[in-house]
Amino acid sequence: MAAGERTPNIPLARQNRPAAVPRPRHSSFIPSQGVEAQQKWRSPLLPSAASPPRRRRRRLRRRPLASARPLGADPVSARSSPRPRSPLPPRQADAERRKHELLRAVQETRRGFVAGPDQRAAIEEAIVGVEELSAGEGAALDLTALDGTWRLCYTSASDVLVLFEAAERLPLLQVGQIYQKFECKDQSDGGIVRNVVQWSIENLLEEQEGATLMVSAKFVVLSKRNIFLQFEEVAVENIKISEQLQALIAPAILPRSFFSLQILQFLKTFRAQVPVSGPERRSPGGLYYLSYLDRDMLLGRSVGGGGVFIFTRAQPLL
Numbered sequence: 001m002a003a004g005e006r007t008p009n010i011p012l013a014r015q016n017r018p019a020a021v022p023r024p025r026h027s028s029f030i031p032s033q034g035v036e037a038q039q040k041w042r043s044p045l046l047p048s049a050a051s052p053p054r055r056r057r058r059r060l061r062r063r064p065l066a067s068a069r070p071l072g073a074d075p076v077s078a079r080s081s082p083r084p085r086s087p088l089p090p091r092q093a094d095a096e097r098r099k100h101e102l103l104r105a106v107q108e109t110r111r112g113f114v115a116g117p118d119q120r121a122a123i124e125e126a127i128v129g130v131e132e133l134s135a136g137e138g139a140a141l142d143l144t145a146l147d148g149t150w151r152l153c154y155t156s157a158s159d160v161l162v163l164f165e166a167a168e169r170l171p172l173l174q175v176g177q178i179y180q181k182f183e184c185k186d187q188s189d190g191g192i193v194r195n196v197v198q199w200s201i202e203n204l205l206e207e208q209e210g211a212t213l214m215v216s217a218k219f220v221v222l223s224k225r226n227i228f229l230q231f232e233e234v235a236v237e238n239i240k241i242s243e244q245l246q247a248l249i250a251p252a253i254l255p256r257s258f259f260s261l262q263i264l265q266f267l268k269t270f271r272a273q274v275p276v277s278g279p280e281r282r283s284p285g286g287l288y289y290l291s292y293l294d295r296d297m298l299l300g301r302s303v304g305g306g307g308v309f310i311f312t313r314a315q316p317l318l
Contacts, residue, residue, distance in 0.1 A: 112164075239268065
């Protein structure tokens with residue numbers, strides 16, 4: 001170094017450091033020193049020749065669906081959908097068809113009140129078609145199958161149609177459901193039958209079911225289809241007053257007195273009964289012919305021109 005020239009101020013550590021060797025820009029660069037040198041020198045980013053080969057992953061193939069379903073179908077409901085029902089035997093299918101035609105014929109007659117002569121003739125023909133199903137049966141009357149509650153769907157009996165006519169003329173009177181309740185389970189020769197008529201008076205009693213008129217009778221089995229009814233009493237019970245009448249007797253804004261509570265309790269438990277038989281008078285009775293009976297339909301005829309009755313099985317009355 002010539003005299004007078006200034007020495008650059010370089011740190012001592014940098015002065016003693018060896019010059020850096022330039023690195024290749026790409027990790028894949030291999031110096032050209034022969035094939036053997038290339039095999040010995042490998043970039044750390046590349047797999048070694050001595051390392052075991054990598055296992056290839058097996059791709060899972062999707063299995064085709066067993067059965068295609070339409071777009072928008074719920075898979076849960078499709079799995080839980082019931083299997084199609086097996087067809088009914090020919091005799092049972094014919095019975096169901098005849099019963100369906102009979103119920104369809106009486107559907108618009110208001111239980112027989114508005115049925116005209118042509119409708120009654122068609123209904124009578126449908127009734128005979130159902131009665132033919134049990135024409136050849138010689139078994140005795142099944143009282144276990146008869147036991148239970150039956151709801152009236154149609155009748156031509158005048159003593160029942162007069163109730164519908166009274167409700168038509170008296171605007172406040174309402175006639176609800178009519179039932180026939182047989183109590184003859186585990187019996188062999190008879191039992192008790194109760195004719196139940198639900199009725200009401202508008203604004204005084206609950207609608208359609210404000211009170212119950214019940215006619216009770218004993219019956220004995222005379223033959224495989226005939227029973228004899230012996231009426232015992234007529235009763236009015238199950239009084240259910242309307243909310244308007246209840247508010248009139250015991251207003252909600254006033255404390256209920258002992259007298260008002262007694263009136264409400266009396267009406268709820270009221271039952272008036274009139275016996276129709278006694279030691280000095282003979283009980284009225286009648287012959288009733290059960291022309292058809294199965295698990296859900298009952299057909300009856302009042303012998304002596306009293307009319308026909310069509311009933312279907314109903315829930316037990318409380």
